[in-house]
Amino acid sequence: MYGKGLRPLSLITCVALTGAFALAFFYAPMDADQGISQKIFYVHVPMAIVALGGFVAGGLYSIAHLRTGDRGYDLKSYVAIHLSQILAVGTLITGSIWARASWGHWWVWDEPTLVSFLIVFLLYCCYQPLRFSIEDPERQARYASVFAITAGAFVPLNFLAVRLAQSYTHPRVLGTTDGLPAKMALAFYIAVVAMALLYVTLWKYEMASKHARNRLRSIRRGLGEDIGLTRSASPQ
Amino acid sequence: MIIASNTLPGDSGYVAAAYLVFLAIVLGYVAIMAIRAARLERDVVEIAELVEGRAHE
Numbered sequence: 001m002y003g004k005g006l007r008p009l010s011l012i013t014c015v016a017l018t019g020a021f022a023l024a025f026f027y028a029p030m031d032a033d034q035g036i037s038q039k040i041f042y043v044h045v046p047m048a049i050v051a052l053g054g055f056v057a058g059g060l061y062s063i064a065h066l067r068t069g070d071r072g073y074d075l076k077s078y079v080a081i082h083l084s085q086i087l088a089v090g091t092l093i094t095g096s097i098w099a100r101a102s103w104g105h106w107w108v109w110d111e112p113t114l115v116s117f118l119i120v121f122l123l124y125c126c127y128q129p130l131r132f133s134i135e136d137p138e139r140q141a142r143y144a145s146v147f148a149i150t151a152g153a154f155v156p157l158n159f160l161a162v163r164l165a166q167s168y169t170h171p172r173v174l175g176t177t178d179g180l181p182a183k184m185a186l187a188f189y190i191a192v193v194a195m196a197l198l199y200v201t202l203w204k205y206e207m208a209s210k211h212a213r214n215r216l217r218s219i220r221r222g223l224g225e226d227i228g229l230t231r232s233a234s235p236q
Numbered sequence: 237m238i239i240a241s242n243t244l245p246g247d248s249g250y251v252a253a254a255y256l257v258f259l260a261i262v263l264g265y266v267a268i269m270a271i272r273a274a275r276l277e278r279d280v281v282e283i284a285e286l287v288e289g290r291a292h293e
Contacts, residue, residue, distance in 0.1 A: 086265060090258055093254075093257045209273060212276055
């Protein structure tokens, strides 16, 4: 029952997101260096953090799938990765807008943070083509899990490598938020929590939808009907 | 100080664009999920009619 508690969670998410953005605009002080364009920080960085966290969660669900053989974990992993990809697209677009506003360029190729995030995104772009190129559902789930674990392990390694690399233009956020003024840090942390809540809400929303669909399919099979339900590319 | 604040870039358009991108992504996702929910409802109605039809037989 993934739909359980979805209504209060959705309301909390709406309040948290509205509150976080209100704090970002009306409570956090204006950055002396970047001015108003620094406000993009409160949507761009939380999206990036939650997207990367979602990729790791997808890997963890895949480990559970391979250990137990429960296809439910594979579905959880698929939805987690799918949602993270959507947030990663948002991260890349908002990052480009921020880069244009701050540095005068849409993209900077010699910046490890940007390029590494792009590499992670492109890596996960291979997930769905790989998954749906295999017809047998068992093999599909197994291969997708192996991919999700490998790519999920790459995310923290990539994060560490980037932090060890010398930065030229992109600021380091985690570990350096101590340097943020208290009001900025508060708005930032609330934005991260709100974004994580949004992720969990949408994940539960999609899981409830897929679960209902799969239940409906099994009911139809039970009725002996051979009429297929509306097509879906997602795993069962 | 006043001179320094006057030289700050007026990039509110970029900020609005970034937040609109976020909003568009969330709304787009919710719209797709709503379409899927409508399809699901159609399938439920179809199955309910099927079950009723069999009950009458």
